[in-house]
Amino acid sequence: MAEESSNWIVMVTAKSPTNIAVIKYWGKRDETLILPINDSISVTLDPDHLCTTTTVAVSPAFQSDRMWLNGKEISLSGHRYQNCLREIRQRASEYEDEKRGIRISKEDWGKLHVHIASYNNFPTAAGLASSAAGFACLVFALGKLMQVKEDLGALSAIARQGSGSACRSLYGGFVKWVMGNDVTGKDSIAVQLASEKHWDDLVIIIAVVSSRQKETSSTTGMRESVETSTLLHHRSKEVVPKRIVQMEEAIANRDFASFSKLTCTDSNQFHAVCLDTCPPIFYMNDTSHKIISYVEKWNQYEGTAQVAYTFDAGPNAVLIARDRKTAGHLLQRLLFYFPPNVDLSSYVLGDKSILQEAGVE
Ligand code: ADP
Ligand code: DP6
Ligand code: CO
Secondary structure, eight states: OBSSOSOOOEEEEEEEEOEEEEEOOOOEEETTTTEESSOEEEEEOOTTSSEEEEEEEEETTOOSOEEEETTEEEOOOSHHHHHHHHHHHHTOOOEEETTTTEEEOHHHHHHSEEEEEEEESSOTTSSSOHHHHHHHHHHHHHHHHTTOOOOHHHHHHHHTTTOGGGGGGGSSSEEEEOOOOOTTOTTOOEEEEEOTTTTTTOEEEEEOSOOSOOSSOHHHHHHHHHHHOHHHHHIIIIIHHHHHHHHHHHHHTTOHHHHHHHHHHHHHHHHHHHHTSSSOOOOOOHHHHHHHHHHHHHHHHHSSOOEEEEOOSSSOEEEEESSHHHHHHHHHHHHHHSOTTTTSOSOEESOHHHHHHTTOO
């Protein structure tokens, strides 16, 4: 392995953004491989805002695989971490650093232990898709470290085994997770529908209603919905396939009216499925409902859609404004109706220059 000493360390750092689904994934047909019951579409956020940074390292001095998440050691024994590590190790190829006299063969990668340190710059497990940014980043960083030569589609199928939504975070812009139909899951991968440049008028603002950890994780919530909600089965078979086609069209044509309608209705149906689950799951709270009513009224008043809203498995609002000017107005109104520390969030994550342009900061 090392020609002279065993004190060496090889490490790689990667950064991945989170993504927010506009047509939601909710429900698995295979729990171990993480195969979904419907296609989903998301938008990847700007990597400078909500993101995960992960450093992975190998050294002959490491005694076991270990991981620290936000500075606290966590167990890697769960099947999600184990599956990602195994899949990446199987695809590892030779590494050589002549200057340092380090050579790691394909077989060596199977014997060396990894240490992983990961940080989310936003609340973990609070419905802002930390599992998406987290597993995308982990798989990408491990792939780089272990010289994996596969394309992003193949890496997305590995990230999917960490957390379903993670497969979509390997690409920027608009991304579709194709559910696939193979039992091995090899065709259940993410594909990019359009790059971030395609529709760069859109501005995404996240109103952090609560950064508390949610009571029901996405994994548990969707398992219970699959077992008990009849609405979910109607949704996955009858509703989503049509919405996917319409959403792809809206994105291709930059048609904000259709995009907004589909995004809001799909979020509302997902939360209706949560209510249709036994026992019911409440991810949104009063403030989330007030934000929905407010945006609906605003759009109605204007006569054309200005802002779309969507909520993942938590109370935090993801608001998509049709352009920067509207985003400025939206921020002003949010801060007026939901002043920080009083009702809504204590902070708004996003492009702070919009605040200045709106004369708020
Ligand atoms: P969220 O809405 O934030 O995605 P989930 O319940 O889906 O919440 O997932 C939270 C879980 O994702 C965490 O408990 C942890 O297991 C995993 N996770 C979060 N951040 C990371 C990370 N940076 N690296 C690896 N795993 C992570
Ligand atoms: C509501 O990907 O977090 O955000 O696959 O069990 O890890 P697991 O669940 P996760 O679920 C995300 C659900 C959602 C919708 C979405 O992102 O499509
Ligand atoms: Co998640």
